[in-house]
Amino acid sequence: MQYGFTDVLQLIGALGVFLFGMKVMSDALLKLAGDKMRSILATMTSNRFLGITTGFLITSVIQSSSATTLMVVSFSNAGLLTLTEAISVIMGANIGTTITAWLITILGFKVSMSAIALPLVGFGFAFTFAKKSKTQNIGSFIIGFALIFIGLQFLKEAMPDIKNNPEILSFLSRYTDLGYLSILIFLFIGTVLTVVIQSSSATMALTLIMTAEGWIPFEMAAAMVLGENIGTTITANLAAIVANYRAKQTARAHLIFNIIGVIWMLALFYPFLRLVSWLSVQFGSNSPYLSAAAIPVAISLFHTMFNIMNTFLLVWFVKPIAKVVERVVPKRLDTTKAVDEPKFLTNxxxxxxxxxxxxxxxxxxxxxxxxxxxxxxxxxxxxxxxxxxxxxxxxxxxxxxxxxxxxxxxxxxxxxxxxxxxxxxxxxxxxxxxxxxxxxxxxxxxxxxxxxxxxxxxxxxxxxxxxxxxxxxxxxxxxxxxxxxxxxxxxxxxxxxxxxxxxxxxxxxxxxxxxxxxxxxxxxxxxxxxxxxxxxxxxxxxxxxxxxxxxxxxxxxxxxxxxxxxxxxxxxxxxxxxxxxxxxxxx
Structure with a gap:
């Protein structure tokens, strides 16, 4: 199989276009709706279900769970959110991030956006010449939205053609037939990819393309999705390194919440996948076990069901999770600062x-x-x-x-x-x-x-x-x-x-x-x-x-x-x- 350095660069470039599209779209949405979103977040009550709804809505609107989580960490750092409030918002953000997977699945695989994506860029660019900043942001959103699917198309084209090069399958088969060990390997791959790329949406796009192209079976793709859920918590934990104990507690709570979810899902992994397969067939799709083309829909369904069930299972344990986090990251005042130095003012x-x-x-x-x-x-x-x-x-x-x-x-x-x-x-x-x-x-x-x-x-x-x-x-x-x-x-x-x-x-x-x-x-x-x-x-x-x-x-x-x-x-x-x-x- 011929897949050289140039092909690798094209794959990286395609991923870059996709990520840039996500960033442009997310930034534009933050500017359009950010003031209102932050206002809602800053006036949150301790009602955990309201917190979940808030996290879901914010992530659904701005299309970035990382942006929502970073906002929550910043608000916790400033004392605007308590730990229990922050945990409930993050739970909602986990559900909100599943919207992105459906967006990619439906518009990237079920509907061909490549024909209209480039005209959309031109259409959106015209808006950027407007005097009103709101109109400019709408133009940026359209451009970012189109770039996502241009990048997605480039990713599909940059992927190796395994139909004509079946030897790649023999390489992957070494790792897909090891039972639970295979699950853990692909879970690790999903985690590492998300940490490296710093975007669970990009890793999800790669996973969906790999399944649609027949690279990996349904089970391994599901394992990668679980890994992405862990990898996406790294962004918040990195941001909290230089923050105070409140921000660190929020970031650790995100990690603990997602790890608990992955653990119980691994225990029920195969029965849960059979349930997802059955539901996919009921909704009119083919079984992901029989058709590679059906896997993207099944993976999106798996991603959504897992995050909803994990949230509504652990929502009753928000306070115990908070207590565990408070033990892991105890309250600590900054005693290193001199008496004439500000205690809270940070960049x-x-x-x-x-x-x-x-x-x-x-x-x-x-x-x-x-x-x-x-x-x-x-x-x-x-x-x-x-x-x-x-x-x-x-x-x-x-x-x-x-x-x-x-x-x-x-x-x-x-x-x-x-x-x-x-x-x-x-x-x-x-x-x-x-x-x-x-x-x-x-x-x-x-x-x-x-x-x-x-x-x-x-x-x-x-x-x-x-x-x-x-x-x-x-x-x-x-x-x-x-x-x-x-x-x-x-x-x-x-x-x-x-x-x-x-x-x-x-x-x-x-x-x-x-x-x-x-x-x-x-x-x-x-x-x-x-x-x-x-x-x-x-x-x-x-x-x-x-x-x-x-x-x-x-x-x-x-x-x-x-x-x-x-x-x-x-x-x-x-x-x-x-x-x-x-x-x-x-x-």
């Missing part, structure tokens, strides 16, 4: 608008909870645990009379400044590189505003801290009392914010915050009247009064900013940002 998160926004919110919440909250509490000379406790604030203030050694400027430089800069940089990059909707763009703007407010809070508390240190144990009881009142005001806001962000039923705390914010707006005038009264009665010095007036204004600004940060980061309601003059960060 991978900039892949989708939803993951970018979720990551920005997580980083901002982490900064507020672990840096701003602590620094403000220490600046007030109060322990965080006292603020979080049920102890009355009057007693908290009374017991907090021993001075802390708190350098606000140093804490700002080491704990906040760099992370704040990285958050703003990340947010700006998201706005400039991603196709954000108006709502998403506003969300990013609000996150930037929340971070700017946090820096303003640190600036205000930096000035307040110096005078607290000066007057906390002053011999003048009046100035001490006034500064204790200021400390109590801020401590109350911190406590309500803590409850607002930690309690499930937080509506009453939201209402309290609104009242405190409104009160802070009017307190500047009323509090200054009290200070004037102290001056008139000569109860405090002019220097004390000057400090007190400035700090009173700072405290009210700080309260307002703290509440706005809480609303922007933790509130579920639309927040109207005030257009007041912004203060410059600490230099």
């Amino acid at each position: 991978n998160a900039l892949k989708y608008p939803e993951t970018a926004i979720a990551t920005l919110i997580k980083e901002s919440k982490y900064l507020f909870k672990n840096a701003v909250f602590e620094i403000v509490a220490h600046a007030l000379n109060i322990h965080r645990e006292d603020i979080k406790s049920d102890l009355k604030l009057k007693k908290v203030i009374k017991k907090s009379n021993i001075l802390f050694e708190t350098d606000i400027r140093t804490l700002y430089t080491t704990r906040i400044k760099h992370i704040y800069g990285e958050i703003i940089k990340f947010a700006t990059k998201a706005q400039s590189t991603l196709s954000l909707t108006e709502t998403q763009n506003n969300e990013v703007a609000e996150i930037k505003a929340a971070n700017r407010r946090m820096v303003e809070v640190i600036k205000d508390v930096n000035e307040l801290s110096r005078n607290i240190e000066l007057y906390l144990n002053s011999n003048n009881p009046h100035i001490k009392k006034e500064y204790d009142k200021l400390r109590k005001k801020v401590a109350k806001v911190l406590r309500v914010i803590y409850l607002f962000r930690t309690e499930k039923d937080n509506n009453k705390y939201y209402e309290t915050l609104k009242k405190l914010k409104d009160r802070a707006r009017v307190n500047k005038q009323t509090d200054n009247l009290e200070i004037n009264n102290l001056i008139r009665k000569d109860l405090i010095t002019v220097e004390m009064a000057s400090s007190l007036v400035n700090d009173n204004d700072n405290v009210n600004d700080m309260i307002k900013n703290l509440i706005i940060v809480a609303e922007l980061l933790y509130g579920k309601r639309d927040t109207i940002l005030e257009n007041d003059t912004k203060k410059a960060p600490i230099e």
Whole structure:
């Protein structure tokens, strides 16, 4: 048999055309429907059947289980999906990927697309000149769709002609008559091919062509399909290598789910194939055991039945699978990053608008909870645990009379400044590189505003801290009392914010915050009247009064900013940002 290097190159080229067609079509569909698909995925509930439906629909629409799985991994990485939600979506994606096999079988074998594929390319190319991006994407989809079948035709022609070269059959027969060992060999071949090509659709196309041409029998083709189910999980596992533990858990869950399916299918392999053969005959096709031309339909039916049965068998074991995965990949926080390094901002998160926004919110919440909250509490000379406790604030203030050694400027430089800069940089990059909707763009703007407010809070508390240190144990009881009142005001806001962000039923705390914010707006005038009264009665010095007036204004600004940060980061309601003059960060 003459099948030289040139023929091999033609086969690789044909596969390349097919893969390129799949990519062009999938990318165009992602652009056409991606926003809606990701929006549905990002607002998933924990209902496993809804997850399966979502995964099925997304994969059916974008025609790529790998794209769906990578999206799920990215969303898990950003914390948008829980592990159980991610598993159910992947289950649905496995069913959705069977649509591709039917597309190839019906249009590639039952209907000749080669006659109209090339005109379709020209037709689709005309759409790419349109001004509207949607029309351009429709053109790209048509081109990709046509290229799939051009590549499929090239693949058929590039395959060796075994009818005139029967010696190739004698080579394959060594591996097709070994019983279960043959099944395992072709399962391995299917896995390796999918890993190498990085497309289960391309491997499926090769398998279908090999069966239609009589290269391999029905049983071996089915074994290759099982291998493809394992091989397709490698893409997600490779993507999760550089991601966090959530993404790794999702990728491992995909692998475990598919491996379990292959194991039970191997146990029922021959009876299941006889059932598929019987159903094929019932649907009007020939038996795949008797006719090579009937195998593509039978393989597509096998692929669909296996994935549907595997999903509806294991859907009842989503939680146990999740527990196994959590043991294999335990929860792990990144302790290698320095205290002034962002914990969640990664380049991978900039892949989708939803993951970018979720990551920005997580980083901002982490900064507020672990840096701003602590620094403000220490600046007030109060322990965080006292603020979080049920102890009355009057007693908290009374017991907090021993001075802390708190350098606000140093804490700002080491704990906040760099992370704040990285958050703003990340947010700006998201706005400039991603196709954000108006709502998403506003969300990013609000996150930037929340971070700017946090820096303003640190600036205000930096000035307040110096005078607290000066007057906390002053011999003048009046100035001490006034500064204790200021400390109590801020401590109350911190406590309500803590409850607002930690309690499930937080509506009453939201209402309290609104009242405190409104009160802070009017307190500047009323509090200054009290200070004037102290001056008139000569109860405090002019220097004390000057400090007190400035700090009173700072405290009210700080309260307002703290509440706005809480609303922007933790509130579920639309927040109207005030257009007041912004203060410059600490230099």
